[in-house]
Amino acid sequence: MRSSGKIMEATLEVIAEHGFDGVTIAGVSAAAGVSRQTVYSIFGTREVLVTRTMEHLAVEVMTEIRSRLDGPETVRDYVVEMVIGGRRAVRDIPAMGALLRLDGINPVLHPDVVQHAIPVVRDLLSPLTALDPRVAEVLDDIVLITTRLGLSVVLFDDPSIADDDDLRAFLLRWLPASMTVPPG
Known part of the structure; x- marks a missing residue:
């Protein structure tokens, strides 16, 4: 090396x-x-x-998350798998977990974190328009919802939603209304 x-x-x-x-x-x-x-x-x-x-780590994590996004066929399923992939990275990579500590310098808790995350999330969600071209009309909203949801899931991980299947079931139960593309 x-x-x-x-x-x-x-x-x-x-x-x-x-x-x-x-x-x-x-x-x-x-x-x-x-x-x-x-x-x-x-x-x-x-x-x-x-x-x-951290940039090098982010590229590795994004590559891993992208690999999870080849199978989903709906906007909701795509967002769910993206959020699960983000949580898995934070849980499995100790340095990612360090981003969530509340002591000292913490880039995740910076006041502009949502604004910095939006371009990354937009890039990850851009393939959604291939699933449904109507997504282009509401992609900004889906990006914002996913950014806030993803940050919430990793910052406030909940023991009652302990594994990927639990998180997936929770998100699939509650995301349908917010991930519906308006009729064209």
Whole structure:
């Protein structure tokens, strides 16, 4: 594995264990088994290191979520699988879980999180127009609903909806009205 990959992997470990505030060049270099100079020469600053690491992780997570979206045939089913995929990523990837901690710096709880998430969600939902061309008329609403719903599910995960099947059943029970495309 190249040094940059080892360093990013170590950064995710440090984030998972100590949160974003706990990331230091010294800590990451020790965890990666490289010198601090190597980290500085590749990333420059702590902020660039964290940003590039989280961007890399986001691409991996989005790829995984996209793989779940090949089967759904309705708008509602597509949204349900997207939300479930997001929750799975937060549960399965310790660094993603660190995004939800309420201590220190927390990018998810930034006041503009919805505005930053909308372009990502829009990109994930863009294939919906192939399922039903009428979706184009209400795609902005579906994007906003899905963004807020997805953030709610991962920020306020509920033990009563413990597994993917429970979450899927809950969402399928309550999403029909909000995911209906108006008659064309």
